[in-house]
Amino acid sequence: MITFVQPFELELKDMSPRLMVCDGCCCGRLEKGNDVVPIDMLKTAWEEHGLKEHVKLSISGCLGPCSMKNVSLMMDGNDRIWLGELGTSEHYDALVTWAQSIGEKGQMTSLPEELKNHQFKPKSV
Numbered sequence: 001m002i003t004f005v006q007p008f009e010l011e012l013k014d015m016s017p018r019l020m021v022c023d024g025c026c027c028g029r030l031e032k033g034n035d036v037v038p039i040d041m042l043k044t045a046w047e048e049h050g051l052k053e054h055v056k057l058s059i060s061g062c063l064g065p066c067s068m069k070n071v072s073l074m075m076d077g078n079d080r081i082w083l084g085e086l087g088t089s090e091h092y093d094a095l096v097t098w099a100q101s102i103g104e105k106g107q108m109t110s111l112p113e114e115l116k117n118h119q120f121k122p123k124s125v
């Protein structure tokens with residue numbers, strides 16, 4: 001089951017990595033010039049590959065840095081990896097591949113090459 005949560009609602013005891021994919025007021029909104037967020041594809045991939053045991057997937061409301069367009073956030077303990085300007089199927093496939101590699105290794109792995117240029121540090125959230 002996919003849950004909708006905000007980052008501040010998460011309890012620290014939930015230690016498995018969590019990928020939050022924003023589908024808020026701006027991300028995924030075509031009328032605001034953003035690309036569609038392929039939520040169904042992500043949910044299907046998580047189910048097909050059994051990823052929820054390793055990386056929780058949450059489709060979230062606004063995460064804050066709307067100007068970064070189509071934002072996702074990987075949370076692992078206190079670590080935060082922010083990604084923005086996602087839009088192509090390659091970007092979202094790379095999120096799936098990343099989650100698979102985390103599942104295979106049993107720990108956080110490095111950001112896939114396709115996403116390295118999309119990492120950013122938010123000014124404040």
Ligand code: FES
Pocket residue numbers: 022023024025026027061062063064065066067070071
């Ligand atoms: S709507 Fe996605 S960061 Fe605000």
